[in-house]
Amino acid sequence: QLQRTVAASSVEAEYQATAAAVREALWLRKLAGDFDLCSDTIGIWMDSQGALSLGNNPITSVRSKHIDVQHHLVRERVARGEVALSYCSTEDMVADILTKALGEIKFKKFRNGMGVMA
Known part of the structure; x- marks a missing residue:
């Protein structure tokens, strides 16, 4: 926004x-x-x-x-x-999955942190 x-x-x-x-x-x-x-x-x-x-x-x-x-x-x-x-440190900011381009490891970590499964 x-x-x-x-x-x-x-x-x-x-x-x-x-x-x-x-x-x-x-x-x-x-x-x-x-x-x-x-x-x-x-x-x-x-x-x-x-x-x-x-x-x-x-x-x-x-x-x-x-x-x-x-x-x-x-x-x-x-x-x-x-x-x-x-x-909350940037390393642990799960909301970044919705706002930033992330590498595969961080993406999977944050996706799992949100409770979303592939």
């Missing part, structure tokens, strides 16, 4: 993508709640330590001042305990 705003850095781009994922996850949690299904804290796994730091740190620094307020929804939801951001 294309981002609606231009990011000044890769960290900012990852943070914008995290904000979009949080918005989507909150909507899905609300939908699940409408059906009396589980609505616990949402776990978001990410491989960008910079974006993770931005989301978990409630203090805006000079370096992150320019980031649009709409993306700080992440910080707000983390502070409320609705979302938990966690680090």
